[in-house]
Structures are given as structure tokens and as C-alpha cells.
Amino acid sequence: MTARDFVPPTNDLAALAAASLTCKGCHLWEHATQTVFGEGPPGARVVLVGEQPGDKEDLAGEPFVGPAGGLLDRALADAGIDRSMTYVTNIVKHFKWTPRGKRRIHQKPNATEIKACWPWLEAEVAAIKPDIVVCLGATAAQGVLGRQFKVTQRRGEILESPHGWRVTATVHPSSILRADDARRQLEYEAFVRDLQAVAPLLA
Numbered sequence: 001m002t003a004r005d006f007v008p009p010t011n012d013l014a015a016l017a018a019a020s021l022t023c024k025g026c027h028l029w030e031h032a033t034q035t036v037f038g039e040g041p042p043g044a045r046v047v048l049v050g051e052q053p054g055d056k057e058d059l060a061g062e063p064f065v066g067p068a069g070g071l072l073d074r075a076l077a078d079a080g081i082d083r084s085m086t087y088v089t090n091i092v093k094h095f096k097w098t099p100r101g102k103r104r105i106h107q108k109p110n111a112t113e114i115k116a117c118w119p120w121l122e123a124e125v126a127a128i129k130p131d132i133v134v135c136l137g138a139t140a141a142q143g144v145l146g147r148q149f150k151v152t153q154r155r156g157e158i159l160e161s162p163h164g165w166r167v168t169a170t171v172h173p174s175s176i177l178r179a180d181d182a183r184r185q186l187e188y189e190a191f192v193r194d195l196q197a198v199a200p201l202l203a
Ligand code: URA
Pocket: 050, 051, 052, 053, 054, 057, 062, 063, 064, 065, 066, 068, 069, 090, 174
């Protein structure tokens, strides 16, 4: 099973988003509230790709609206990029979680789930034709650039993906939130620098 059977043959983002709501391309839809499709203008020059929706995103039905999203907003602004001009999405569109008491703890999507959900990202990028795709964190970066790709070694480089997309990769905003106090500001500044490298590429 993959999302392939659920993706309509269209470059209309609204139609893709609507179709994604009924996707059963892997089992992740079963325990999630809803599909969290990408969001942003069809003419966006930058596509930002995270891992998967978190708890807040699952409930809101929108990507990056929780704590990681807050940090992403601030970093984009500091890099001189207006978030409302970007298209923000995830490599996996349903929240994967495990219960711990009353909380839902995020679980990393596995290779099968990433592969199953891939047709949606492919359709989003085909519809938007951005100048660059920015992968946030290793899950997105490895999904787009291959399992061997190492964000720590190659962050901020401008690359071409096997599908011919112009791509760059940086850390996931959550990793900055998790960093200890001594590291957090440095990590944040490095993240902003990676995002700044994207600005001159925008048509
Ligand atoms: N983390 C992600 O990778 N994506 C979101 O949408 C929110 C948090």
C-alpha cells in the first residue's frame, strides 16, 4: 500500500489537499485525528519539509503550529523569509504516536511509512515547482536525498535530489528546542544561517 492510489492526477493544490483527507496509503491514518497536508500559496518559491505533524498539528490540521512551528516562524523571520510566502509541509502527513499516561508521544515514521506517503510530497512539489526544497531534519533529508545523507555533514549545501529538485537540508527546529541551554542559541543561529542561504536563490 502507498498513497499512490489516493493522489489525483492534478496540479491543483486544493484538490490534492482535499484528496489527502481520505488517504489510507499506510496504517497511520487509523490513530491520527486527521491528515495534515501542506499549507501555503501555490506560487511559493520555497517548500519547507518537516517530518510529520505533532500533537498540536494533528489537532489543528495544520503543519508547524506547535512549539517547533513557533521556533521555525522566528528563524524564518530572522533569515528575512516571510513564512506566508513559503509552502510548509511534512514528509509524512499523519501523526504517529504512542500513549504515555494522558500524553501522546511522537514516534518517528519508519521507512515503509515514509515511502507510502511520498506520492503526496511529490505531487505538492510538482504542483508548486519551487526554486528550492528545504528539508528540516534527518527524516525529511534522508527521504528526499537518500538514506545515506548526513545532515550534520552537509547542512546548508545546495544540492540536487535524485528527482531533479534543488534541495538543501538543515536541522529540525525541535532539535534546537531540545538542545541544552549552553548550545541552544548557537544551534539557533546556525539554523538561521542555513535558512539565509536560501534567500538569494529565490526568483
Ligand atoms: N514537527 C514536524 O516535523 N512537523 C510539524 O508539522 C510539526 C512538528
